[in-house]
Amino acid sequence: MNTRIAVIGSTEFIERIESITSEIAEIDFDAYIYQKPTEAGLLIKTLKPCDAVLFSGALPYYFSKKYHEHLPVPSFYLAQDEMSVASSLLSVLYHKKISPHRISIDVSQASIVTNVLADLEIEMDTSYIMDYQEMLKDSFDISLITCYHQKLWKDGFIDLALTSVHSVFDQLQLIGVPAMRMVDPQSSIFKALQDIKAHTDLIKSRSSQIAVCYVISEEANAHELVDGLAHEIQASVQLLEDCHFILYSTRGDIESLMNRNGLNHFFAQLQKKGTIGFGYGSTIMDADRHAKIALGFAEKHSDDKCGYIFTEDKDLLGPFPQHAKQQRLKNDHPELLQVAKQTKLSPANISKIIQFSHSRQSIQFTAAELEDYLQVTRRTTERILKKLSDHGHVTIVGEEMTYSKGRPRAVYELNLPVY
Known part of the structure; x- marks a missing residue:
């Protein structure tokens, strides 16, 4: 069974993922696009059933921490590495003909830049390298990265800003600062996806x-x-x-x-x-x-x-029980209330379907499994599935042969924000 990964990132990152999907076996993707990393937390509320969540970098992962910590599935982010920095510097040298000592760089960890520079025996002023890892521990304003590059360029110290944040690149472009995005090497993405699949397979095995x-x-x-x-x-x-x-x-x-x-x-x-x-x-x-x-x-x-x-x-x-916890008896999730209104199913039924999704290790299910969970008749279950299907909230993704005679049973997947 394929591993389904929800990818949260910028338009450029999503396009990068989609460009290599044909080369990645046994992994399916659902894309969630933000304009700024600060919007990543809101996107978590719209996630459909998945096995794992991948953020495009450390910033969206950090900004959505209070949301993804409560997800029933693991969350990861694409960490920058020496390959990313080396590829980016090579691109600058080849395409822009700009020397490294005339470049400012922002990264989540300065050591990955200094390691590459040391290996290549390149000298560069470390004050031109912004490490925002420590800044994430406090209340962090992403505009600080833009201002950092802008000041160095305005004072004549650099000819190019190399940024690892896509929204910073967009801002630098708007204010006329020459900028380039950090490269996400295909090999780094492949490795991250393989690691995520191995991790989720382990979780499923343990479950x-x-x-x-x-x-x-x-x-x-x-x-x-x-x-x-x-x-x-x-x-x-x-x-x-x-x-x-x-x-x-x-x-x-x-x-x-x-x-x-x-x-x-x-x-x-x-x-x-x-x-x-x-x-x-x-x-x-x-x-x-x-x-x-x-x-x-x-x-x-x-x-x-x-x-x-x-x-x-x-x-x-x-x-x-160690602690008495208050159970949430009402559903005020705006997207789910909209689903209830569209399908004319009660919020209670929508909540039960969400709980059914949470109770399973697989994101796929049959009508019989939903019927057993809801403790209703097959006819009622099929009516619920039809209402959801009519509005695109559930899709048929395959068939399952029964052990006795009869038609194959449809296999479904929910298309709802279940987290």
Whole structure:
């Protein structure tokens, strides 16, 4: 299955990515374009389901930090390296015929420039190199980079500004300062994309790791409550004895439950004592053994309601619930409210579909999987999918053969801002 990457960057960077997509196997891209790096955070609110997010550089990554830190998928940025600087200096020398000591440069880390200059035995005034990495720790105004180059040029110290920020290049052009964009070498982009794919493949592999869960509850409706928990983590359930249950799931489903505060919701329904132990492992025997260890810690805890997780790395996580968190019961995301208005689906149904997307390790799904999650009839599910499809919010991307006779089942992907 292909890795889908959301790319957030300038028009020039997106065009650079698109120019090499035919040479990149097993990776799909969704482009999100900003005019200035400061707009990157707002674009995160419009992201559709993906496996990872790639920012064009350190600045958009920094400006959107408070947004991408809460994403359920990993975020990366294309880091500048010596290859980028060397390629850019070579381009300046060949095309512009300008000596390095008449150039000003801005980079996220000055050492990558000084390393290249040292290797090439080129002397250059280090005051012409702006390192904005340290500046990112404070409140940073991107116009400072433009002013830095403008002053050096106005005072006659440089003939060209070499910038790694596309919006700075645009501003320098407007005010008449000769400028050039830092080169993003194809090899650097390839390596970054390969690293992202390897990282996301590792996450998917870990998410599919076996998880066993032991639950002890003295509630009169324990079966009903445990069945609800099993539905949340897509688990099968066995009753070992009265009040004692065992569930089989995956690590990814358990972590998704924790991320959306589902375990706290389960504990909130208990009136009597309840303990839970989760175990992860590469085999079902390992996971089972770790779940029993976690349950043992939960039973020894002084609280009536307690849960622990014991991982394959022998890490003990807990006790849960540590903190009471307020659950968000309303949906005021403007884009999703617009989707609800277009499709005439209730905001509650839209929210459930978003939660369904968050609960899955794959961005693709079938109508049967959505039906099972929503706990509605197949006819209702198909009606929901049709309304979404009619407005382009869900697309059919393939077919899946069933194990019995009948037509192949359609495979869907959401086209919604789910984060």
